[in-house]
Amino acid sequence: MQADAAYEDLIRRSREASLLASCSSLLGWDEQTYMPTGGVEHRSRQMALLAGLHHEKATDPIIGELLEQLDGTPLVQDADSPAAVNIRELKRNYQRLTRLPRSLVEEMARTVSISQQEWITARSKADYAHFQPWLERIVALKQREAECLGDGTADYDALLDEYEPGAKSAEIAVLFDALRTDLVPLVRAIAESPIKPNVAILRGEFPVDRQRIFGELVAGALGFDFSKGRLDTTAHPFCSGIGPGDCRITTRFHHDQFADALFGIMHEVGHGLYEQGLDPAHFGTPMGESVSLGIHESQSRLWENAVGRSRPFWSHFLPIAQRFFPESFPNVSLDEFHLAINRVEPSLIRVEADEVTYNLHILVRFELERELLSGQLTAADLPEAWNRKYAEYLGIRPSNNAEGCLQDIHWSAGLFGYFPTYTLGNIFAAQLFAQANTDLGNLDNLLGQGNFAPLLAWLRERVHLQGQRYRSSRLVEVVTGSPLNHAPLVQSLKQKYEPLYRI
Known part of the structure; x- marks a missing residue:
């Protein structure tokens, strides 16, 4: 496949993954604004499914193959060009996501969807004991995530990198x-x-x-x-x-x-x-x-x-x-x-x-x-x-x-x-x-x-x-x-x- 065709395919796949992510964003907004509290369990399943589908699409091995084909081509020679930036960042994102098993991604999405509602309840009553078990679950999940992303240890920098790339x-x-x-x-x-x-x-x-x-x-x-x-x-x-x-x-x-x-x-x-x-x-x-x-x-x-x-x-x-x-x-x-x-x-x-x-x-x-x-x-x-x-x-x-x-x-x-x-x-x-x-x-x-x-x-x-x-x-x-x-x-x-x- 020629570089231009490979790049076009890569961008198409990136945009499809972003559309899925935007669906999750919309459901997340609705959960925090208008969703009735009775919908928490169902919403958690929706969010888990979308997170899993997004993860599957964003970690498709074909993306890795396309990135390999684009490495060293004229498209990446000017490091600040739009194509080079897109390839660089999509490669970083792909490498990050492929270290995370889909089961962990889905479990995290399902857990935080419920825990946010439990936090609202706990906060309204100033009842930390109500929220503590949920925080324990989330910390355990984030430790697993950090271990997958880092060198096998629960390294804080592995999580910081998601929000502030390259920061230590x-x-x-x-x-x-x-x-x-x-x-x-x-x-x-x-x-x-x-x-x-x-x-x-x-x-x-x-x-x-x-x-x-x-x-x-x-x-x-x-x-x-x-x-x-x-x-x-x-x-x-x-x-x-x-x-x-x-x-x-x-x-x-x-x-x-x-x-x-x-x-x-x-x-x-x-x-x-x-x-x-x-x-x-x-x-x-x-x-x-x-x-x-x-x-x-x-x-x-x-x-x-x-x-x-x-x-x-x-x-x-x-x-x-x-x-x-x-x-x-x-x-x-x-x-x-x-x-x-x-x-x-x-x-x-x-x-x-x-x-x-x-x-x-x-x-x-x-x-x-x-x-x-x-x-x-x-x-x-x-x-x-x-x-x-x-x-x-x-x-x-x-x-x-x-x-x-x-x-x-x-x-x-x-x-x-x-x-x-x-x-x-x-x-x-x-x-x-x-x-x-x-x-x-x-x-x-x-x-x-x-x-x-x-x-x-x-x-x-x-x-x-x-x-x-x-x-x-x-x-x-x-x-x-x-x-x-x-x-x-x-x-x-x-x-x-x-x-x-x-x-």
């Missing part, structure tokens, strides 16, 4: 330690500042129907295309890119809080903009997929924090918010509001944490899941280990497990190796936003005018349309001219928070 946990630990060292003095200085935000202005009566309309208004202004996406509610906000023209984002509303749902929407919009910015012509191939979860998270954190918590953004949107909620926002000044949404205070809930302390939440999870996978920590001992680390890193202890180790859905979904991508996303976001500010001029002026199109266009060209051309750290270096560095994140935080808290 030892290197991440060094990066995170350096970030923590630089953040601790800033957190301490803010805590000692006499400036205290009036967060009471963010509480009151905020009718959910108006919150939804306002949130959709903001999402649309940022560039989220509602003709190709939708917003729904769920227990834990997420974004699902089903495929070209179909991106689902979710949030959770509280009638007595303004910021939680809105910033949840802006966070998921960042993910959604990335999904909507992928090249549909490359759907089903690596050139039409996101680089990594760290880069994906960089988009959500950039829009949520660098844009959404900025003073210029609210100079435009605060008057609009006051018209939506006149009873709750009377006579609130821009300075008062800006300080309130940038309150820095150690808290228990990760998704509600401020920018400055957020990464400490990630460190807790990163360290604990490595210990769970290695066997250093048992599921039975997780709550106390969690509480101990929160006391050490944030100076607070959960009063119950719902605000402790049950607060995140990730482990119930089998997402081990996922958490460090959040802090990597913050680091990537700071570097990208700084470069966008340089390339586009003063972004503050654009944000203050409610003009977000130039920033989105810049991200589309530099990040979204690049697909998987580069690994995440290489992509950031290509875009910014600088290697991965935590310093821009620390600098951006100091530039914002030192004036706010007069330190």
Whole structure:
């Protein structure tokens, strides 16, 4: 078979596998939004079947033969060309998947489909004992998966590689330690500042129907295309890119809080903009997929924090918010509001944490899941280990497990190796936003005018349309001219928070 014909066959098979995966994504979205709880068992069987079919299709020996035929051909000579990128990444994916037996893939899909519902029940009752046996099953399955993917040991890096290709946990630990060292003095200085935000202005009566309309208004202004996406509610906000023209984002509303749902929407919009910015012509191939979860998270954190918590953004949107909620926002000044949404205070809930302390939440999870996978920590001992680390890193202890180790859905979904991508996303976001500010001029002026199109266009060209051309750290270096560095994140935080808290 000629190289061109082999490549065409390879891409056809890749797209078929992606279509199957998109069916699983749609069922997963439905399970977290509208599916009745009585459908859990049936849904678990559906998910297991689809996972098995996808695995079978993605590991067909013919794919291995096609990849061998394409090795060394002119199609791979230019390493950054779309064909070379697709061949490289499909080979990596094929080698990874062929190490996993179909029975394990199906068992994992079946287990996590049920365990996510059991997590919802356990979290609602703060009943860790209800969830513990499910976590034990998932840890055992992830250990088996890591053994298959690695060198026969339960190596955390084998799981991390799924979300952040090429990353090594030892290197991440060094990066995170350096970030923590630089953040601790800033957190301490803010805590000692006499400036205290009036967060009471963010509480009151905020009718959910108006919150939804306002949130959709903001999402649309940022560039989220509602003709190709939708917003729904769920227990834990997420974004699902089903495929070209179909991106689902979710949030959770509280009638007595303004910021939680809105910033949840802006966070998921960042993910959604990335999904909507992928090249549909490359759907089903690596050139039409996101680089990594760290880069994906960089988009959500950039829009949520660098844009959404900025003073210029609210100079435009605060008057609009006051018209939506006149009873709750009377006579609130821009300075008062800006300080309130940038309150820095150690808290228990990760998704509600401020920018400055957020990464400490990630460190807790990163360290604990490595210990769970290695066997250093048992599921039975997780709550106390969690509480101990929160006391050490944030100076607070959960009063119950719902605000402790049950607060995140990730482990119930089998997402081990996922958490460090959040802090990597913050680091990537700071570097990208700084470069966008340089390339586009003063972004503050654009944000203050409610003009977000130039920033989105810049991200589309530099990040979204690049697909998987580069690994995440290489992509950031290509875009910014600088290697991965935590310093821009620390600098951006100091530039914002030192004036706010007069330190």
